[in-house]
Amino acid sequence: MREELRKRCELFVENRDIIKSAFAWESAYVYPMCSGILTARGVRADTQRLMECRDILKANTGVFSNFRGVSRLAVIATLSLNADAGLMMAQMLELYGKLKEFFWGSEYLTVAAATIAEMAEPSGYDEIINKTSSIYNRMKTAHPFLTSGEDSAFAALLAMSELDDSCIEREMEQCYSILKPYFFSGNSVQSLSHILALGEGSAEQKCRKALEIFDALKARGLKYGTGYELATLGVLTLLDVDRNLLIQDITDAEAFLKGQKGFGAFGVGSRQRLMYAGMMASCDYVPDLHSMQTAALNGVVALVIAQQAAICASAAAASAAAAASSSGS
Template identity: 50%
Template sequence: MRPTVSELCETYIENRDKIKSAFLWDSAYLYPICAAIFTNQRQSADINRMKACQEMLKAETGIFSNFRGTAKLAMISMLAVDSDPGSKLQKSLQVYDFLKDHFFASSYLPVASMIIADIAEAEQFEEIAARTRHIYNLMKQEHPFLTSSEDSVFAALLALSTLTDEQVVRETEMCYELLKAEFLSGNAVQSLSHVLALGTGSAEQKCRRTMELYRGLKEKGYRYGVSYELATLGVLALLPADLHSVMTDIMEVDDFLSAQKGYGILGLGRKQRLMHAGMLVSSDYIGQTDTLAMHSAAIGGTISLIVAQEAAMCAAIAASAAAASASSSSD
């Protein structure tokens, strides 16, 4: 394993274990995502800072707020890595209020709020919130039965891009048509198509790289998930790097994770593990200066990292909600 990747893996596991020990009753699906939030910033998880952010979140939001819902631990982590968590929370709440004018409340809306607050200027918040809804509406026109609350996150990412709304929809649809026969899962393919729409190059090139990556891993015995995990595969396919090198890194990281506690027989499944491996590999490539220089304005390094993180977060929120629902049904 390359030294930079190895270092990221070690930091990631340390962060995950620290967070899990301190927030014992949260979802097992969210610990890896929160660990990755710190690891992406090359930070060690600061538990005292996380608990201070937790108290701040309680003070600034109501008990039924979605900031304190399924994704709460991720919200706390996103605040804790920021140099000014108080300001970040206030900006995120401001964006959230604008988004609530256009969307029903959901566990995904705070995630979209933090993305916009991270990247946009305050004077742009209202306009971007409205654009997020417009892009979401265009998504729903194309796929009324596939588009749901988690797509608000992808709509927010697309609203922050340099593409026009019409370009967004056209590019997404071209990717969707090229990919649907390969992966069959309509909802996951739609999310993957949103990610690929952010990348440069033709739809054919981007989709071909995605399918080559998926098939290459499958041939080696590493079958990438085709449900909520699929969107993170798009980020890996967009990396300006040799696909063979990317595949090798993913397999090596997956092998490392398979030996770690929490990823064994009784832990998270192989598809989640492979997604986490992909998330770490993308973090390593995006963190390299020469790689960043190769990215165009359409999908810069920062956006690439956020896309990978938020796609994995959406998968974790969905898995957590499904597990909670299954648990309540069996009670």
């Protein structure tokens, strides 16, 4: 296992434990999600800083706000990465209000607001939101029964790319048509197609690479999740790295995490574990977010935010499923 990868996996587990100690009684799926947000930036969780951001969130939102749902800790973690957390919170709320003019309020919409706040300049908010709505409507027209609130986060991500709406729609549909025969869940394939639409190359090339990564991991006894985890496979697909090296890194990271408390048989589960192993493995191959001072993302930089949006959506879905199962038992 590469030493740099080992250190990152250790930081990931350490951050998970720090966050869990600071915020008890949250869903087990939420802690690694928030740890991933910090670890991807190479940041060690600071309990005092997290508490400060919790207080900022609490002071600016009501008890029934969607910012206080499953995405609450993700918002707090994101705020903690910013020097002026109060300003970032204000921008998130402004964006959320603007987005609600086009979408129903939801926890997924908070992810969309956070995504735009983190990467765009305020002067570009209105243009991005209008484009987000346009892209979402194209998704809804193509797949009325599959498209739902969670797709708003991906639509926001796509809206910040330099691709035009028609190009995005074409790429998404081509990728969806190619991949649907290989996976059961149309909704998950749609999410994967959203991420692949960001990348360069033909739809055939991107889909073939995604399937090659999926099959290579499966050959090693690692079955990548085909539910809400599938979108993060798109992040791995778009990385500019040798496939064999990437597979080895994912395999090593997965083996490391499997031996850690909370990631084994009685933890988040093998599919979530593999998803986070992929996230840890990918960190060396994406650029530094904060070195980019532009509101218009290119396909490579978008990977970082794509990963965060996919992870947040995954954790929200997993937590909701767990809550439904608990209430029904």
